[in-house]
Amino acid sequence: MTKLRGNPWAILVVLSLGFFMTLLDLTIVNIAIPSMIDGLHASFDEVLWSMNGYILVLAALLITAGRLGDLRGPRQLFAVGVALFTLASLGCALVDSPAQLIVARVVQGLGAALLVPQTMTLIVGAFPAERRGAALGVWGAVAGIAAVAGPALGGLLVSGPGWRWIFFVNVPVGVVVLAVLFLVVPDIRQGTAHRLDLTGVLVSAGAVFCLTFALTEGERFHWNGVVWALLLAAVVLFAVFVAQQRRRQGREPLVPFALFRNRNYTVMNLVSAAISVGVLGLMLLLSLYFQNVLHFSALKAGLALAPASVVSMALAPFAGRLTDKVDGKYVLLTGMVLTAVGMLWNALVMGPHTxxxxxxxxxxxxxxxxxxxxxxxxAVAMRGVEPAVAGAASGVLNTVRQLGSVVGSAAVGALVQTRTAGGHDGVSAMRTSMALPIAVIVLGALACAAARREGAAPAAPSAAQATEAAASGRGTQS
Known part of the structure; x- marks a missing residue:
């Protein structure tokens, strides 16, 4: 095992296993909802809260966890996250009441928030820039595997040993990751002590929580005054957060603004949001269509969605290696065009008996x-990001991606509800609602075109980031 210490590909395997667990739990629980309701004598709202509690905590703490990785060491944060997630998974499997399930899922969300940003930070640290695309391709393929395994594995486990096994499956994976983590992954902490921006943590977490809660629960509460108040609170808190961070830029801010002077990083955040809204919106629409219109079982619906995930999983490593050879911007543009074409094609073949x-x-x-x-x-987003702020960059990027998923699901769900309430049949409502994710993907492709070409003259951000990092070091030593 000592021969594997510091080996980039061994590091990638360990990180990918931990990342896989968190992604699996975003999809596998959906299949088990009816069984959990029966097994725990729970209401639909209680089980829904077990899902949303996970999403709320994950989204609210990603930025903080990313910055904590910069300040305390990404390997340490990854280990704590895996341990929490594994223990919480065991707790989820052993609960005997809806309240216990909700608490265990919240702890799962905390574990996921701690480990997810560190995966990208450690990959960036382990692989040189010229090989990073291939590594990120494998990392992206893990998302495809989880997307395939979630509905399919969930259906098999629920139909066989029971719903509790959708959580038991995480335990051996987490144990293996913890067993080899410190033997394989080196500690890449900075040598100086750091302080966490606690005010920034509270304000950012509050803003993301209010926004995520309002979007995930808005439809259930019929977009009443409380939901709109939370949306307003989110806007106000985000404004306060920006003002507070601007004043703190020379004293280890939670989000270094130098990141956004890097045009590629800023553009890729917009693209990440567009991809999340579009792809999650598509999958939600197709899931509703297959089960509510074509009356597929949950397992059959999951298998009908599987071809996209299988192909994505197979192609992601090749796309990553191609990114190392050509400008990743063009690989990304190709992917967004193909995604939009596939979405439109799906909309055109929808029918009542297809x-x-x-x-x-x-x-x-x-x-x-x-x-x-x-x-x-x-790869394009992290190009030129200084190692000292890689965790913050990963945390912000993952938060934007997670918020995009929430926005996509909420917007598409609301649109389908509106179309159905307006008298449209199921097929018509699904088909016209598909226009939203398609439009968002197209807008994301247009934003992608603004990314700086590989090899173009570097923008001021590297110097700005170096200055910011130096200022942080001086502040720590004083």
Missing amino acids: AWAAFLVPMVVVGAGNGCLIAPMA
Whole structure:
């Protein structure tokens, strides 16, 4: 095992296993909802809270966890996150009441928030720039594996040993990761002591929590005054956060603004949001269509969605290696165009009695597009980001991605509800609602075109980041 210490590919395997668990739990629980309701004698709202509690904590703490990785060491934060997530998974499997499940899922969300930003930080630290695309391609393929495994594995486990096993499966994975982590992954902490911006933590977490809660629960509460008050509170808190961070830029801020002087990083945050809104919106629409219109079982619906994830998983490593050879911007643009074409194709073949086979080719096209998204996006975003702020960069990027997922699900769900309430049949409501994720992906492609070409003259951010890092060091020593 000592021969593997510091080996970039061994590090990538360990990080990917931890990352896999968190992604699996975003999708696998959906399949088990009816069984959890029966097994725990729970209401639908209680089980829904077990899902949303995970999402709320994950989204609210990603920025903080990313910056904590910069200040305390990404390996340490990753280890704590894996341990918490594994223990919480065991707790989820052993609960005997809805309240216990909600608490265990919240702890799972905390563990996921701590470990997710560190995966990208440690990959950036382990791989040189010229090999980073291939590594991020594998990392992106993990997302494809989780997307395939979630609905399919969830359906098999719920139909077999029972819903509790959707949580038990995380335990051996987490134990393996913890067993080899410190033997394989080196400690890349900075040598100086640091302080965490606690005010920034509280304000940013409050802003993200209010926004995420309002969007995930808005439809259930019929967008009443409380929901709109939370949205307003989110806007106000984000404004306060920006003002507070501006004053703190010379004293270890939670989000170094120098990141956003890097044009590629700023553009890729916009692209990341567009991809999350578009892809999650598509998958939600197709899930609703397959189960509510074509009356597929949960397992059959998951298998109908699987071709996209399988193709994405297979292509992601190749897209990553291609990103090392050509400008990742063009690989990403190709992926977004293919994704939009596949979305439109799916919308056109929707009908009241369409056979599942009619969706096979358009889902393959969507998968080919998705396989060209994650690795080049991450590679272009992290190009030129200083190691001292890589955790913050990863935290912000992952927060934007997570918020995009929430916005996409909420917007598409609300649009379908509105179309259905307006008298449209299920097929018409689904087909017209598809216009939203398609439009967002197209807008994301237009934003991607603004990214700086590989090899172009570097923008001022590197110098700005170096100045900021130096200022942070002086502040620590004083």
